[in-house]
Amino acid sequence: MFHIMSDFPDDVLAVRATGKVSAQDYNAILVPAVEARLKAGHRPLKVLIHMGEDFEGYQAGAMVEDARLGFQHLKEWGRIAVVTDVAWIRDMTNLFRVFLKQPVKVFFNADFAQAKTWISQDDAKVQAAE
Secondary structure (H helix, E strand, O other): OEEEOOOOOOOEEEEEEEEEEOHHHHHHHHHHHHHHHHHOOOOOEEEEEEEEEEEEEEOHHHHHHHHHHHHHOHHHEEEEEEEEOOHHHHHHHHHHHHHOOOOEEEEOHHHHHHHHHHHHOOHHHHHHHO
16 A cells, blocks of 8 residues: 655655555555646656555556556656665666666665655755765
């Protein structure tokens, strides 16, 4: 399931994934949240996704929905932070980030505060620091 996290700037969609994520979770929670942020003019939309200790994985249909959502808004994404200790998600994120123009960083769960700071910063500050 997805949970939208608060205490982030409006141009950041922060999501926590728990349990087993399904295609229905994308359609009922994540897609409407993305659409609402984009409709409010938050472009590029920065995203933080946190898959912590209580994350159990994805159902097959969820992976399809993830790809669909990603490609549908490919030009509207800003920076992306993935926070997880799950090795295959870290590996897949690092593999696919070479195909994206947007900066993508992978953080361990212990580094959640660092991920939050990075994703919340203004783009100009991040570019100056990197």
